[in-house]
Amino acid sequence: MTKENVLKIRDLSISFKTDSGVVDAIRGIRLDLFRGETLAIVGESGSGKSVTTKAIMGILSGNGFVNGGQIIYTYKDDNNEECSEDLLSLTRAEMSNKIRGKRIAMVFQDPMTSLNPTMTIGKQVMEAMIYHYKYSKKDAYQRAIELLERVGIVDAEKRMKNYPHQLSGGMRQRVVIAIALSCDPDVLICDEPTTALDVTIQAKILELIQDIQKEKNLSVIYITHDLGVVAKVADYVAVMYAGRIVEKGTIDEVFYDPRHPYTWGLLSAMPDIDTNNDELYAIPGTPPNLSKPIVGDAFAPRNEFALNIDFRLEPPLFNAGGNHRVATWLMHENAPKVEMPRSLQKRLEKMKREAGML
16 A cells, blocks of 8 residues: 655755854755654754754744755645645745644644743634634634643643643643644644653653544654654654764664664663663764865764765765665675674664564
């Protein structure tokens, strides 16, 4: 059965004008999101994860500009006919009227900054329904109560009159999810949706998003640096570094058979209660300055397995079988055979046993 491609990103390149020069934040990425599936984009801060999703939403900051590429979104229009549009060709007004909030919605990292402190919860949940679908206030009010109940808020009608500061962090995040779902979008983008929450609330929020995804056949993009979250929710994973995708594939391909040294570093840096080490592993060095031209592989200066060619030529995405693609010269047929660190091999074997894969 052919999968239905909802979002297709091709050769996307984005830069920002800053006081210290032009920063090339996204350097030619290709991604696919399929109907009903979850794509997780992972990487360190500054790798380009959030910029990619802001481009999808049409909310790049004023100093940002797209150098090239396409973001093709396929959806059913109001007459139930299939349409495909390049989101980058739409004006801000068209994005606001046709796409943002209505068909592609976003749950931001910090609910306190994405909620308006001067408006009641009820007004904020009702707002998009009134704007996009011209609901009457009475109908929007009733639907808002249903949405708040759906995302697990007790005594929803009472909460409609509350202001954001009167709710806990977990409840505020549930409200943000309710607002994102208010217009029945096709695509839900979650930008670090559990970062500010404690562990027990994190698990509940992730379960809530998964339940709603199954119920409505939503396509979900997660932005995160927490690989524990990725293991729980993702069908596909894209690992970003310095504005490029360095490894992508299914969760099993990337998580249990990683091939890029940067992915090895991310997985090794995950906390593990069974480890004998007193200190967590940390990838040496710092990410590159993207306002300066990058020669070769951006990860080379931090890569203990770097080859001579890494400092001269940027690696292409090599095919590692299936959906697995890896941008490292170690994948070249003439490259020396390098194995992942033994400590990581043991960790992945343990994870496979726990997942029932061994």
